[in-house]
């Protein structure tokens with residue numbers, strides 16, 4: 001066995017290091033709690049660091065950099081993300097790669113800046129006007145933070161899209177002992193310029209994604225636009241080709257979802273009728289709860305979803321195998337459950353919801369043991 | 377006036393999309409001429425456009441183009457300009473209308489302040505053309521008197537604002553005859569240049585040049601003698617290079633999970649003590665977590681550190697009722713008071729002795745931590761004392777952590793004071 005390389009480390013450091021090793025060129029941000037450690041590390045680590053005067057500028061600068069082939073990342077929290085929304089839509093329509101890390105904190109509004117939460121998933125589910133999906137990854141531990149930051153970079157560059165990494169205060173501001181051997185060497189990604197035939201700025205290439213030619217290129221003139229457009233980037237209203245192009249923005253992400261859909265299903269040694277479904281920071285409590293229930297002779301399986309959006313049909317296939325399904329999420333209504341089942345979930349789909357504090361293992365155990373939902 | 381100059385290699389030759397007599401075409405033709413005269417190739421130019429009538433220009437340019445959001449072209453353009461600095465002789469030219477300039481005012485000031493090489497052209501037709509002629513923040517006083525709209529509120533002088541914010545070159549041009557010369561100066565400027573062009577809008581605004589001249593602000597031209605800001609990328613070392621690897625050197629003294637809260641005040645070394653305790657735990661073969669809590673105003677009020685040790689991997693890091701609490705100040709006590717339970721052992725500073733009976737536990741050890749060392753060291757002294765008594769990990773593990781710190785001398789002196797407590 002390898003000698004452990006134990007250290008005391010926080011998730012912010014792991015995320016920023018992974019993004020840098022995976023191909024990020026620039027960190028652009030306005031500091032906001034609880035993302036401020038990432039800001040500090042971004043300054044120490046990224047080849048280019050830019051202190052933007054606000055979050056709209058942040059996203060606009062990122063878009064400008066990305067359009068020239070300089071891969072940008074940022075970190076923020078809900079108040080900053082709210083300001084970025086129109087610009088995120090712009091980057092999505094222009095097909096500009098970027099990674100946006102969100103540290104969730106307690107809302108509404110300013111709420112409690114230093115209290116963790118899992119309350120921003122619904123926003124991301126509808127963040128692109130018109131029902132277009134955007135990839136959302138959520139790390140459930142430090143190893144995930146390393147791996148998913150890498151996957152976020154790959155996905156952003158491969159499919160030319162903004163990608164979110166959805167985390168929470170406890171993931172990025174707690175320090176934990178951690179064996180650095182668990183951080184495997186990462187592949188570095190870059191813009192894909194694979195042109196087949198005649199170049200057109202929005203003519204789809206591999207993976208339904210147009211090859212990337214940056215502004216300033218000496219071989220091809222390129223165009224980016226946020227308005228509805230055809231393959232030549234001409235603005236077109238209600239034009240079938242342009243509408244097809246808009247639909248392609250969704251198709252490239254849903255039809256290639258297998259490529260970036262990540263989850264872990266931890267099965268009990270005995271066949272289980274109960275399944276706990278969770279994501280992000282609540283996975284820690286769920287792991288403890290499930291282990292405890294199993295020790296007591298109650299077989300329970302645990303599904304930790306790491307690619308939350310777009311929704312993969314595989315999730316329904318997994319859940320169909322259980323009599324009782326419990327969603328544990330640190331928000332008021334169970335946002336992931338609502339995304340999957342709407343506002344009227346089948347009776348056997350229950351939820352454990354809480355705000356203001358992390359969900360405890362004992363609370364998950366209580367819900368599973370008594371076959372009930374809990375709102376705390 | 378409404379079609380492109382056919383011989384241009386900078387323009388596509390497409391028909392201009394503007395109303396007949398619109399002033400925007402004059403500006404575009406003049407810019408194209410300037411770029412050609414200066415020897416720019418289409419590949420060297422990136423045109424950044426906004427929304428509104430002035431935002432219809434990107435198909436007219438046979439260059440790189442990027443067409444974004446209303447009011448944001450100065451910010452998007454700055455991103456492009458910073459990215460293009462990695463390549464030679466590439467020019468970023470952003471367009472915006474007076475409506476966009478009102479939305480993106482701060483972006484313009486930021487561009488001026490940063491002074492990265494790019495040019496911003498403000499096409500000021502004194503109104504919002506695309507939505508029906510409403511006034512903007514750059515509509516002039518005389519124009520607003522004609523349309524009877526907010527006559528008591530003056531316009532922004534975007535040229536003076538940009539100049540005051542540090543723009544290398546800032547100019548307003550009213551007369552089309554001067555336009556080419558001013559645009560040439562702007563393009564030749566290394567740094568941020570801004571040109572405000574007062575423009576005809578026959579559909580909603582001023583229809584004739586002589587009428588326009590009556591209502592516009594006077595021409596102005598300013599320079600700030602400063603070098604353009606250079607944006608360069610540089611590789612930096614891995615964050616993990618500086619991450620200490622903690623080899624186990626001690627044996628833990630217990631085989632079960634233990635948790636601690638250290639509670640004090642800002643500036644009292646609580647956070648560093650928490651981190652040192654967690655590090656000592658790892659040296660003694662424990663899994664450890666450390667969570668700091670303090671107000672947003674970090675220099676005042678409480679400071680609390682939560683540390684968990686477990687011989688098994690720790691998943692859930694929540695800690696409601698600690699088994700041990702170390703409390704050195706009243707800020708700290710008030711912050712964690714409700715979390716102390718009947719089963720909590722409390723190490724309490726003697727200055728808080730009168731509070732002992734208000735706590736729900738009888739297991740309280742009172743010692744003069746703050747009297748023995750200064751306020752910066754009391755949390756460390758109390759934690760070391762606690763560790764020595766609790767026998768969870770050897771005190772030597774903590775000593776080892778402190779000895780490797782750059783402030784080792786100060787820390788170890790604190791530890792030497794332990795004997796004064798017994």
Ligand code: SF4
Pocket residue numbers: 393394395397398399400429501505506576577578579580581
């Ligand atoms: S509305 Fe005015 S500014 Fe717009 S294109 Fe017509 S004349 Fe030009």
